[in-house]
Amino acid sequence: MGFLIRRGQAIIVRPAWLLIGLAVSLIILTPAALFGVWYIVDRMPLFAGLCILGAMSFRPGPWTAQTRAAGGVLVAAVIVRLIAVTASWQPYASDYREFTSIAQKIPRGSLTMGVMVGAGHHETEVPRCEMYAPLLIAQHDQIAPLFAFQGQHPLLLTGALKEATERLERAERVPYANATDYGPYMTAAGAAGFEYLLVCNAHLLQRPVPANLDVVAQTPHFALLRTGH
């Protein structure tokens, strides 16, 4: 793109120069969090990219061989990118089949907590797990915590779910990313009132499941634990 701009084939329309300058500056200047919203700065590259494309104009007139080649490279990069996304998403189809097979073993209406081993390693090869615990609610009639923050979402937790979540809050922190031992959290979740734990990326657990939890079912990537509560 820089080549096309340098050759004068692509331009940023003049009224948008200030917008582009500010949008790019915001990538550097924006704080990580603002008014309680996190990840503000992470959104700025996308905003800047969209503004740049929105303000991009290609000069009338014939394209030279070099600018055509540059344009071709850009289009090829787009194609490669889309193929890469498709290829990287495809394995989740088999993960989902595993999840479905194991989720069906949970009795309807159980208080269930998702345990995501390696969560936070989203920039690595650690498979994403965040989708499955919410799907227990939407697909399998289970009860689980989710984004339901007063003043932010039009939903509140109540009853036994709220109580269990509060007890867990008092007892244990959520293991994150580099955690090596998920045992204390799983034990605390059981003691707090959660009846089942759906462990995602179970193959990445570095320590055995605590003895007070029963392994009800296991697949290559998931484990279903009963807490005995």
Add this chain to the structure above:
Amino acid sequence: MEREEHATPGFRRVDVRLVMAGLFIVAMAPLMVTPVLPLIDFYDHLARFYILAHVSSSPLLQSHYAAHWVLMPDIGTDILSTPLLRILPPLAAAHIIAACIMAILYSGVLYFHRALTGRHSLLVAVLLLPLLYSYIFNWGFANFLLSLGFAFWAAGWWLSTRHRPLLAVPVACLLSVLVFLSHGIAFAMYGIITATLEIGYFLGTPDRKIADLARALLRLLVQAVIPALLFLFWYRHQAPANSSPYRRIFLEKRSPRPSQFSGAFTGSAPSCGWRKGPASGSTRRPSSFSWRLWAS
């Protein structure tokens, strides 16, 4: 490419739009290969839509969840998606919601581009496609992306009609409310886009008068009145989120509060602090920009 750039008259322009639509459909290929999309926060939102759609008819859900509809700057997808979950299975609804969010963003930027440059460009449409699968989309920030799409639509509308303020301002005011209710940060971005472009137009005018700029900015300011009142109402009556144990577990207990304003104006991101690792008590900032994830 250059000839397509000048596909202005009549049927040719229609062709370009159809091609743009076709490109978008092709770019939906990743959504077709898996029943569950690996979007980090997205299914938490989906589960909420599901509960909101069914809580009134399900004693099981009623015993653990309660709908609490209030005006707040983060409910765009809740309003639009909850009815969808009443008629569609969750996984199909998830795919449709994700595709719709991307479609609104894609078309919004293209509309904005057309309004700003006066031309359609297939190359811009092509280059836009990978940005649909951005880092932010991978996080599943549904409200923000929907709102950002609305923001570009609103900015395109403003650029197209700003010379007819009697038409432009009332419609833009409605669009501003739509953007704000979908996500507050995107509303700020809408303000940045329109204000800087007004200044850009002003600076490009040979016989510029400061009164013209003031008038233009005033018209933008008018658009912020209702969102500002909504924000103040929400801030005074509904903002604190400390009563949610889930938040305390997953966000507050593990995350240093970024400022005294924390929790006052929250989008989809803070809700997810518990999963977005670096927010969890680390000394690092909540989430440093990751080129690897951007490329994933």
